[in-house]
Amino acid sequence: xxxxxxxxxxxxxxxxxxxxxDNYELESRIKHSQSSKGFSAENWxxxxxxxxxxxxxxxxxxxxxxNQIDTMVVMEEFGKGMVLEPYFASIVxxxxxxxRGASDDMKEAMFEGVIDGSKxxxxxxxxxxxxxxLHDVVSSAKQDGEDFVLNGNKCVVQNAETAxxxxxxxxxxxxxxxxxxxSLFLIDVNSEGFELLNYPTVxxxxxxEITLTNVRVNKTGVVGEVGAGFEILQAVANDAILALAAxxxxxxxxLYTDTIEYTQQRVQFDQKLSDFQVLQHRMVDMFMEYEQCKxxxxxxxxxxxxxxxxxxxxxxxxxxxxxxxxxxxxxxxxQLHGGMGMTEELRIGHFxxxxxxxxxxxxxxxxxxxxxxx
Amino acid sequence: MDIELxxxxxxxxxxxxxxxxxNAYKPGEDYNKWRMNWFATAAAKGGxxxxxxxxxxxxxxxxxxxxxxxEREKAGKNLPWDLPFGIGMLAPVxxxxxxxxxxxxxxxxxxxxxxxxxxxxxxxxxxxxLANLQTKAELTEDGKHYIVNxxxxxxxxxxxxxxxxxxxxxxxxxxxxxxxTFLLFPVKQEGVEVQPIITLGGAHxxxxxxxxxxxxxxxxxxxxxxxxxxxAKGLLxxxxxxxxxxxNSLVALAKLKKNARxxxxxxxxxxxxxxxxxxxxxxxxxxxxxxxTELRSLANAAAGSDPGPESSIxxxxxxxxxxxxxxxxxxxxxxxxxxxxxxxxxxxxHSGMQSYLGSRAYTIYGGxxxxxxxxxxxxxxxxxxxxxxxxxxxxx
Ligand SMILES: Cc1cc2nc3c(=O)[nH]c(=O)nc-3n(C[C@H](O)[C@H](O)[C@H](O)COP(=O)(O)OP(=O)(O)OC[C@H]3O[C@@H](n4cnc5c(N)ncnc54)[C@H](O)[C@@H]3O)c2cc1C
Numbered sequence: 001x002x003x004x005x006x007x008x009x010x011x012x013x014x015x016x017x018x019x020x021x022d023n024y025e026l027e028s029r030i031k032h033s034q035s036s037k038g039f040s041a042e043n044w045x046x047x048x049x050x051x052x053x054x055x056x057x058x059x060x061x062x063x064x065x066x067n068q069i070d071t072m073v074v075m076e077e078f079g080k081g082m083v084l085e086p087y088f089a090s091i092v093x094x095x096x097x098x099x100r101g102a103s104d105d106m107k108e109a110m111f112e113g114v115i116d117g118s119k120x121x122x123x124x125x126x127x128x129x130x131x132x133x134l135h136d137v138v139s140s141a142k143q144d145g146e147d148f149v150l151n152g153n154k155c156v157v158q159n160a161e162t163a164x165x166x167x168x169x170x171x172x173x174x175x176x177x178x179x180x181x182x183s184l185f186l187i188d189v190n191s192e193g194f195e196l197l198n199y200p201t202v203x204x205x206x207x208x209e210i211t212l213t214n215v216r217v218n219k220t221g222v223v224g225e226v227g228a229g230f231e232i233l234q235a236v237a238n239d240a241i242l243a244l245a246a247x248x249x250x251x252x253x254x255l256y257t258d259t260i261e262y263t264q265q266r267v268q269f270d271q272k273l274s275d276f277q278v279l280q281h282r283m284v285d286m287f288m289e290y291e292q293c294k295x296x297x298x299x300x301x302x303x304x305x306x307x308x309x310x311x312x313x314x315x316x317x318x319x320x321x322x323x324x325x326x327x328x329x330x331x332x333x334x335q336l337h338g339g340m341g342m343t344e345e346l347r348i349g350h351f352x353x354x355x356x357x358x359x360x361x362x363x364x365x366x367x368x369x370x371x372x373x374x
Numbered sequence: 375m376d377i378e379l380x381x382x383x384x385x386x387x388x389x390x391x392x393x394x395x396x397n398a399y400k401p402g403e404d405y406n407k408w409r410m411n412w413f414a415t416a417a418a419k420g421g422x423x424x425x426x427x428x429x430x431x432x433x434x435x436x437x438x439x440x441x442x443x444x445e446r447e448k449a450g451k452n453l454p455w456d457l458p459f460g461i462g463m464l465a466p467v468x469x470x471x472x473x474x475x476x477x478x479x480x481x482x483x484x485x486x487x488x489x490x491x492x493x494x495x496x497x498x499x500x501x502x503x504l505a506n507l508q509t510k511a512e513l514t515e516d517g518k519h520y521i522v523n524x525x526x527x528x529x530x531x532x533x534x535x536x537x538x539x540x541x542x543x544x545x546x547x548x549x550x551x552x553x554x555t556f557l558l559f560p561v562k563q564e565g566v567e568v569q570p571i572i573t574l575g576g577a578h579x580x581x582x583x584x585x586x587x588x589x590x591x592x593x594x595x596x597x598x599x600x601x602x603x604x605x606a607k608g609l610l611x612x613x614x615x616x617x618x619x620x621x622n623s624l625v626a627l628a629k630l631k632k633n634a635r636x637x638x639x640x641x642x643x644x645x646x647x648x649x650x651x652x653x654x655x656x657x658x659x660x661x662x663x664x665x666x667t668e669l670r671s672l673a674n675a676a677a678g679s680d681p682g683p684e685s686s687i688x689x690x691x692x693x694x695x696x697x698x699x700x701x702x703x704x705x706x707x708x709x710x711x712x713x714x715x716x717x718x719x720x721x722x723x724h725s726g727m728q729s730y731l732g733s734r735a736y737t738i739y740g741g742x743x744x745x746x747x748x749x750x751x752x753x754x755x756x757x758x759x760x761x762x763x764x765x766x767x768x769x770x
Contacts (some may be wrong), residue, residue: 128719129638131708155719156709162408177640202575202714202727209718268503278744327701334734338501338579338742340526342573342735349574356704357712364705366649 016077024081038206039084049119072246079250087104094121096236124154124165132363134291141170150215160208161198179230184223203354255333256286289325316372323365326355409454438672440603452626460484460491471597494526496542505550511542522588532581556602559590574731618692693736
């Protein structure tokens with residue numbers, strides 16, 4: 001048994017860590033977050049040039065042949081800087097669906113651009129009424145000759161604003177919550193009837209509400225089999241949870257270490273805050289929660305990679321704990337910083353907001369506890 | 375033991391309801407005019423504009439149960455905006471320690487909401503350890519003025535305020551708590567620079583206030599020089615009892631349930647989902663208990679005894695409940711609660727996130743929860759601190 005990263009992955013971790021350190025001072029992050037795209041085009045190019053976009057693609061598709069462990073390494077480091085570039089949306093979600101369902105022609109048309117960063121993907125899976133259920137889909141796709149015609153709404157689609165292509169789930173048959181009958185479509189954002197309402201999210205990222213009005217997609221734009229999109233979605237959601245959890249781990253590490261550092265400097269009542277036993281114990285609890293999350297991250301990631309029985313349950317357990325422990329760590333980091341923790345000036349508050357949003361993405365803590373127990 | 379409201383209490387309750395509905399804001403009305411009218415009408419009722427002021431200063435002289443009724447009835451209603459600093463914090467200090475001239479000068483404008491006050495206590499080095507404050511006030515040679523130098527931080531609404539009540543240091547000898555002097559001075563004057571601090575979510579309510587050679591006439595000192603700590607401590611107690619927010623939490627809980635019921639899940643709603651439902655139920659249990667903790671504290675006060683240990687629990691538990699309510703509202707909002715800048719999804723999701731971010735400060739200001747627990751340990755349970763006790767009262 002061995003939980004060490006391979007030499008290759010250690011090098012990868014180091015170079016991403018350096019990239020985040022060099023480019024993700026809070027000030028730069030805020031600047032890029034407020035820029036027109038919501039991230040830095042320059043950073044996106046660097047990420048592409050460094051080959052990180054190619055990581056999870058099979059070698060025969062021009063990729064590096066990595067798996068969820070590589071994504072974990074990337075996302076954990078990204079979490080330490082709250083990286084804004086659409087790695088998660090394009091590479092984990094969008095490309096995750098394509099890797100599983102794209103036809104050879106589609107791969108041919110898309111992968112090169114996605115890997116070099118010139119094409120950017122997003123995944124529109126959520127609907128307002130669905131809450132966190134991937135299979136609750138009312139957007140419809142009706143066949144009309146060679147085309148499908150899509151109508152409906154998709155909500156909170158991360159990084160749709162800058163995407164060139166968006167993968168949309170829509171119902172081709174079945175009732176509102178049937179797992180059968182959901183199909184995935186690759187849609188060019190310039191398609192007629194495809195409308196975005198873009199907005200920032202509280203964590204400094206971007207999302208969009210999408211309205212589909214008679215959007216025509218040729219049947220060659222179906223990702224996977226018609227009616228069998230749910231399986232792909234579920235696999236992508238598991239990848240997404242592993243990636244988000246890794247990001248959260250990076251974020252939690254920053255929160256608890258920043259808190260330790262701050263309390264060692266801040267003096268009240270003629271002593272360092274870190275000398276108060278009650279605060280020491282609180283920080284110990286934060287640290288333990290972080291370690292517990294890390295253990296579940298390793299467990300779920302390895303079980304998914306090795307396709308083990310129980311992997312699905314571990315993914316639920318992981319997302320539950322990430323939400324719960326993330327809240328505990330983030331709230332206490334703010335609390336122990338006192339007034340300073342409430343300011344936009346320190347990164348503490350920004351990490352807090354990111355963890356709050358991570359809890360909502362792909363099902364919150366309660367949702368996954370229920371699935372775990374079921 | 376009984377919990378019946380008396381006949382007079384029931385009559386009072388009806389009168390309050392009538393008053394609140396008669397004077398409710400009507401859409402289209404000039405807001406400021408309505409606001410000023412509201413306070414004037416409330417004043418004409420016999421001090422309803424200043425419910426907590428004692429009768430001799432124009433308050434209504436309500437019994438504890440009348441206060442309780444007022445709090446419950448007004449919660450969730452659209453009352454005119456108001457700030458606690460003048461009415462709730464400075465006024466009690468003036469009543470207790472101000473001279474007649476100061477009372478005549480400041481009280482009418484406070485009551486009429488003509489002057490906005492802010493509270494200049496905290497400093498970069500003096501947060502929980504407030505007595506460590508260093509802003510210096512030096513008497514001029516002619517004894518007519520103090521010259522004030524230093525930095526105040528987290529000063530809520532300083533950027534809107536006309537006046538500040540400020541704790542300053544006039545002496546460095548003796549204990550930290552000695553040598554603190556309570557001064558009042560205008561914010562908009564030379565030597566006072568107000569710099570915004572942006573808090574989570576982009577709000578500007580707090581500020582840093584830089585004080586450079588600010589000239590304050592000695593007439594603006596409350597009470598004796600060097601005794602400001604004693605005056606301020608009384609004020610902190612006023613601040614804390616007001617922070618439990620139980621009435622508002624009851625209203626917020628009802629709203630949370632209503633909002634959660636608007637989220638359809640299968641044949642039911644979000645309120646039928648086990649994990650969410652049990653969190654809401656646990657919160658309600660705690661709130662029901664705290665409601666009675668408050669009543670017990672009120673009953674003690676009515677009997678003329680000290681507020682009792684119950685009152686120490688109120689701020690701590692009350693603010694934690696407010697935070698949990700905000701968090702649950704965010705959870706109810708689902709993915710849409712992440713939306714920012716422009717509301718998307720259910721309307722409550724957006725405001726819920728704002729409340730959640732803001733609510734994190736509730737356990738920091740007005741005595742942080744950790745420090746509050748220290749106070750209960752010491753004053754209620756009689757647990758003494760060993761080593762830190764000395765440093766706490768040791769010289770600054
Ligand atoms: C939104 C907001 C509005 C405010 N408005 C005003 C205002 O209008 N006027 C004003 O004067 N001040 C105001 N304050 C300041 C507020 O009173 C202080 O933030 C508070 O006293 C805490 O001080 P601090 O921020 O320096 O935190 P610190 O005192 O540095 O505390 C940091 C952490 O250490 C803990 N801690 C400190 N001492 C101990 C101990 N002995 N044992 C265990 N734990 C301890 C605290 O509980 C906290 O978790 C405001 C603050 C906020 C956030």
